[in-house]
Structure formats: structure tokens, C-alpha cells
Amino acid sequence: MAANSAASLLSVLRPCRILSTGIHLPPAVDSTTIEKAHGLPEGWSLKHSGVSVRHQVINENVADLGAKAGQHALENAGLSLSDIDVLITAGGSFDQIIPSQAALTLAMMPGGEDARCEAFHINTTCLSFVSAFALAADKLQLPGVKYVLVVASEVASKNIGPENWETLTLFGDGAAAMVLEYTEDPNCGLVTHMHKHYTEGIRSAQIPGGGASKCFADYPFSSELHHFQMDGRELLRLTLKYLPGFMEDFFKKGGTTWPEVTWTIPHQASKTGLGIIPKLAEIAPAQVVNILEHSGNCISASIPMGIHELMSNDKIQSGDTVLLCGTSAGYAIGSLLYQHG
Secondary structure (H helix, E strand, O other): OOOOOHHHOOOOOEEOEEEEEEEEOOOEEEHHHHHHHHOOOOOHHHHHHOOOEEEOOOOOOHHHHHHHHHHHHHHHHOOOHHHOOEEEEEOOOOOOOOOOHHHHHHHHOOOHHHOOOEEEEEOOHHHHHHHHHHHHHHHOOOOOOOEEEEEEEEOOHHHOOOOOHHHHHHEOOEEEEEEEEOOOOOOOEEEEEEEEEOHHHOOOEEOOOOOOOOOOOOOOOOHHHHOOEEOHHHHHHHHHHHHHHHHHHHHHHHOOOHHHOOEEEEOOOOHHHHHHHHHHHOOOHHHEOOOHHHHOEOHHHHHHHHHHHHHHOOOOOOOOEEEEEEEEOOOEEEEEEEEOO
């Protein structure tokens, strides 16, 4: 019997159920193409970033990807956009500053011109989907809210410069979505959620330019200001420093332990980061969803892509628990524990 299945159900804080998922990926780009184009040694990407294939947009934007993933999730649920009470878009990518990415995505969806649902955007960078899941679960506790559509869509390739081989080969574009529904089943839903910031790492992952402090009018484009900057070693140091204590507090709050969790879906941050999870958690590698090699790091879309991987293969059964966890720019750590019913 799976860990935390019917024999050992946890106490659910916010009843809700993952009804369906959806995904949309732009064309695939293999690592040899990137390596040849930028003069990298053959095999460098797979060895150092752990990525052999990622996806990159040609003509699509963030809203295009998100709208298609959202529609896929709706079709898998047997619903239309008119059934949705709340739309939450999630991610660090955006097509324009105003209006909200939620409005842009909604407008691209079939029936979007007639939709009147509440719609808003969440940006906690790589943890945006986890934050949106928690907010969606909260929304479903309100009268009259039955279905929430959460869409995580990311276009990382537009802000990645060739000067940093690690980021150049690591990141991919893509979108994934989830329909979350209200349920009266007290054993299905959000068990616990925790998100903490450690501003010691505020400069470890950033795009310094383009905002009010360094606007384009005063700071013309430069790779130092407007390409994504990441210090992978510093992020790993912060993770090793803070993650063990964070997870200990998280599981105490949830009333369980990591080895008892059925599935762990981490943000696909890096090859090294994914490699330490089974050892830290004391779980089998097969319990950790690892899609990095064939999708790259898709920022906030990575975790729902992992959920879609399990759901589309019928790997999440009633009573199973699913841990969503990761880190984000800022520096932050976040986790959410969901129990399926």
C-alpha cells in the first residue's frame, strides 16, 4: 500500500481536489544545437546542467502558452471557461507590465471575451505555482466558488544571455495548468503550506534592470542589467543551509514525515539540487519526479508539469500524498503537501 494511503490519512486543512491538468510545450531544442551555436563543448549541457532537451518559443508568448495549457486542463476536466470561478496565472515571466498576465492569458482562451471570472496573477518566481495552489485552495472555501483554474506559463529563453553557460543550457519554456475543485471529502486537499524568505540571498538570482530603479529610459539595454543573473553555487549554499530546518518544521506542521510522502515533485532547479533530495529526504529516487533532462528548468511551470506527468499516467491514487517543494529568487523556500481523494 502506498505511503499515506487510506490506512494513514492526514488531517486536511483546505478541502479541494485536483480534477485535471494540462500542458503546452513549444518546439524542442536539443543541447547539441545550443552547444554548436554558442561554441560550447559537446555534451557540456547534459554533464553540467543535466538537460538534453528543452523547449523554446518561436512565435508564441507567455499568454499563448498559458492559454493552451489552460484549455488542455479544461478539456481534460470536461469543463469550459464559463465554468471557472477564479483564474490564477502564476510565474516570473510576463508579456507586458500592464495589464496583468492573468488578463492577457484570459483574453487568449476560447470564450475569454465573454468570461467574467475573477482573474489575477501571482509572482513568487519559481514558487509561483505553489503560492497559487495555496491561494486557490483558500478561494475554494468561499461560498459560490467551485472551480479554480491555475495556469503557470514561462518564457525564460527571451531573458537568458549566452554569457552564462549554466543558465543558457538549463532553462526552457513551457506552460502547465490545473483545475482545482471544491470537495466535501474531508480527506482530500491541502494538508499544509509554508513559505519563508531569507533575504541573505536577495542578489543570488535576479534581473536588475527594466524596473523603476533602473528603467530603460535611464539604463539602456545591457546583458549585465537585463539578462537573468544566477549564482548557482550561492543558491546551493543557501539551500543546504536552510532547507533541512525548513523541511523539519514543515513536516511537524503537517503531522507526517518526508519518507511517508507518496510523491515528491520538486522545482527542477538544477541537476545538483535534484540529486540531493533523495538523500536529504531518505526516500527512493523513484519517488521523486525528475523531468529536468527532457524539459529543462521551466521556472514556475516545472512543478505543475511534474503533476501533469503523474496525473496523465494515473500514478496519483486516492490516499496518496504529493509534496510540492522548491526555492525561488529572493531567496525563498516553499512547500505544499496535498492529499488526493
